[in-house]
Amino acid sequence: MSEPAICCRGVGKVWAAGTERAHEALRGIDLIVEDGEFVVVLGPSGCGKSTLLYLIAGLEETSAGEIAAHGVPVTGPAPDRSLIFQETSLFPWLSVWQNVSFGLSLRGVGKAEQREISRQVLFRTGLAETFDKRPHELSGGLRQRVAVAAMRPKVLLMDEPFAALDVQTRAKMQGFLLDVWRESGASVIFVTHHIDEAMALADRVVVCTARPGRIKDIVTIDRPRPRDPFASEAVALRRKLTELLSAEVDRAFAEQENVAIA
Amino acid sequence: MTSTPVASARAAPFPSAPQWRRARGLLRSWLPHLGWTIVSVGLFAAIWELCWYFGWADPRLLPPPHVFLSDLTGQAKFFNTAQRWQVGVDSNAGPSPAVAVLITILSSTMRVFAGLGLATVISICLGVAIRYFRLIEHLTLPTITLLAPVSPVAWLPVAIFLFGIGNGPAIFMVFVALFFHMILATITQIDGVNRNYINVARTMGASKWQIYRRVILPAILPGLLVVLRFNLFGAWMVVLIAEATGVGFGLGQVIMMARNTFNPSLVFFTIVIIGLLGFGCDFLLRQIQRRILYWLPNRTAGLADV
Numbered sequence: 299m300s301e302p303a304i305c306c307r308g309v310g311k312v313w314a315a316g317t318e319r320a321h322e323a324l325r326g327i328d329l330i331v332e333d334g335e336f337v338v339v340l341g342p343s344g345c346g347k348s349t350l351l352y353l354i355a356g357l358e359e360t361s362a363g364e365i366a367a368h369g370v371p372v373t374g375p376a377p378d379r380s381l382i383f384q385e386t387s388l389f390p391w392l393s394v395w396q397n398v399s400f401g402l403s404l405r406g407v408g409k410a411e412q413r414e415i416s417r418q419v420l421f422r423t424g425l426a427e428t429f430d431k432r433p434h435e436l437s438g439g440l441r442q443r444v445a446v447a448a449m450r451p452k453v454l455l456m457d458e459p460f461a462a463l464d465v466q467t468r469a470k471m472q473g474f475l476l477d478v479w480r481e482s483g484a485s486v487i488f489v490t491h492h493i494d495e496a497m498a499l500a501d502r503v504v505v506c507t508a509r510p511g512r513i514k515d516i517v518t519i520d521r522p523r524p525r526d527p528f529a530s531e532a533v534a535l536r537r538k539l540t541e542l543l544s545a546e547v548d549r550a551f552a553e554q555e556n557v558a559i560a
Numbered sequence: 561m562t563s564t565p566v567a568s569a570r571a572a573p574f575p576s577a578p579q580w581r582r583a584r585g586l587l588r589s590w591l592p593h594l595g596w597t598i599v600s601v602g603l604f605a606a607i608w609e610l611c612w613y614f615g616w617a618d619p620r621l622l623p624p625p626h627v628f629l630s631d632l633t634g635q636a637k638f639f640n641t642a643q644r645w646q647v648g649v650d651s652n653a654g655p656s657p658a659v660a661v662l663i664t665i666l667s668s669t670m671r672v673f674a675g676l677g678l679a680t681v682i683s684i685c686l687g688v689a690i691r692y693f694r695l696i697e698h699l700t701l702p703t704i705t706l707l708a709p710v711s712p713v714a715w716l717p718v719a720i721f722l723f724g725i726g727n728g729p730a731i732f733m734v735f736v737a738l739f740f741h742m743i744l745a746t747i748t749q750i751d752g753v754n755r756n757y758i759n760v761a762r763t764m765g766a767s768k769w770q771i772y773r774r775v776i777l778p779a780i781l782p783g784l785l786v787v788l789r790f791n792l793f794g795a796w797m798v799v800l801i802a803e804a805t806g807v808g809f810g811l812g813q814v815i816m817m818a819r820n821t822f823n824p825s826l827v828f829f830t831i832v833i834i835g836l837l838g839f840g841c842d843f844l845l846r847q848i849q850r851r852i853l854y855w856l857p858n859r860t861a862g863l864a865d866v
Binding site for chain 1: 759760762765770775778854855856
């Protein structure tokens with residue numbers, strides 16, 4: 299009887315609670331992510347999807363409800379729940395191998411061992427030639443690959459990690475991510491506002507509403523990867539997701555206009 | 561000296577080909593820099609000379625460069641570091657003029673770096689401590705913010721009360737003029753650190769101390785070096801004020817004497833020296849900056865390439 303990787307019950311978040319700038323980002327999120335599952339959270343910009351990742355990562359506290367990781371309540375950040383950001387997940391003052399072994403160095407692992415482990419990790423992920431480089435010497439795609447390789451968590455949280463990349467690189471990166479995911483057996487929670495990205499990656503797509511973010515629908519995608527984006531099922535699925543999402547985008551726009559007028 | 565092979569290889573009389581190439585590349589990248597510096601200064605001097613030529617600038621008040629640079633040895637005599645106010649000191653006593661100029665320059669530079677160094681180290685430590693411990697913030701920050709706008713001139717009597725005459729008050733003046741601003745700058749830098757860096761470290765299980773030492777300190781270093789460069793100029797300005805009043809010798813003292821003896825040539829001569837010194841120090845600091853901030857791509861190294 300194994301616990302789910304992540305279990306959210308009635309999770310809500312109000313930013314700047316108690317002040318006049320208070321705004322509700324999330325409300326009543328119930329979500330269970332199984333061990334080894336790939337879940338994509340899809341929603342309009344500013345719907346609180348990133349907030350959900352921060353809460354699961356333990357970087358922020360929930361305002362309501364509770365989150366458990368493998369049955370243990372989340373009270374703070376932990377190395378087995380890693381968050382990858384859109385940019386700057388690597389420290390520019392460290393070389394690639396030092397970035398990869400940063401977590402080890404925090405635990406006082408010796409320099410030689412750090413080097414060895416980094417070398418193995420980079421070799422396994424096909425990044426061996428970046429070992430001695432500095433992050434600014436790498437392309438955006440390579441940087442994100444190193445960032446993913448540096449983390450060996452049970453739950454990988456990704457906050458629009460490929461949004462800053464061009465379309466071709468993004469497709470490559472999705473393939474790379476799927477390889478890492480399959481090999482590591484980790485659960486992935488991946489936030490994006492790209493329907494095609496969600497369709498290429500997800501076991502399940504969680505569609506969020508405009509602010510405050512709630513779960514509008516959960517769509518299971520039961521097709522083997524790599525998926526043909528032009529197959530007939532894909533077209534139907536894309537239509538469904540587009541309809542779900544566009545209603546929320548309209549609402550988000552309307553809300554922004556109201557704010558602008560008021 | 562057991563490692564002579566390595567040492568001798570380094571000190572080879574004929575530099576190897578890549579070394580030549582590097583030196584040539586360095587020269588090529590510096591030549592335009594140097595050229596434009598000469599053009600810029602030359603233009604300024606030329607306008608001045610023209611003003612003199614057409615009779616708009618009175619050479620007794622605004623002597624042009626060719627006048628105030630014509631009598632270097634004569635000017636150097638005024639840098640005499642003998643303590644002439646002391647009873648029984650002959651007016652010709654003291655070191656030779658060239659040595660006197662050197663002593664004057666070195667003592668002013670020493671005061672600048674001593675004050676700047678003290679202010680840098682203490683303000684960074686205190687700035688970090690203010691962000692690290694809430695109690696220290698509550699205890700010190702209001703006072704620091706209150707004292708930050710006080711002009712260095714107001715500290716001048718305090719410097720003399722505390723340290724009398726000599727190096728002490730000049731170093732204190734440089735220190736006090738920079739210290740408060742550098743603390744506030746350090747705090748601003750810490751607050752500006754990209755949250756992602758801190759969050760990445762937190763997810764990897766870093767403690768608060770580890771976050772400060774391993775993430776915040778390297779992250780604020782580029783900004784701190786820019787602050788240091790700005791404050792270097794500030795230090796040069798303040799040391800002159802301090803020397804003009806309380807110290808036996810130094811560039812400020814020479815300017816003061818030039819004022820009192822109505823010697824505009826000496827004023828401009830000293831200004832040239834100060835300008836060159838400031839320029840040199842800034843160059844030095846930029847080289848250090850480039851060394852320390854190896855991770856910044858050259859083009860975006862803050863002000864490093866201005």
